[in-house]
Amino acid sequence: AAAAALSVNDYFSLVPWADFPDVRDWYARLKSRPSMRGLLADALDGVPAPAHYANPDF
16 A cells, blocks of 8 residues: 555655655665566556656666
8 A cells, every 4th residue: 555655646746755755765665676667657647657657766
């Protein structure tokens, strides 16, 4: 559930990653998993994902 919430907020660039380096590192490891590739490739019509969204090493 935490990963889903972070993913949505990350998509909209709402997470101040510099303030939460431990969470950022955990989320980056999660984004690197093959099971996340499909989710990271999704996009909302008319709302493009930020450039860092699909990059696991953001």
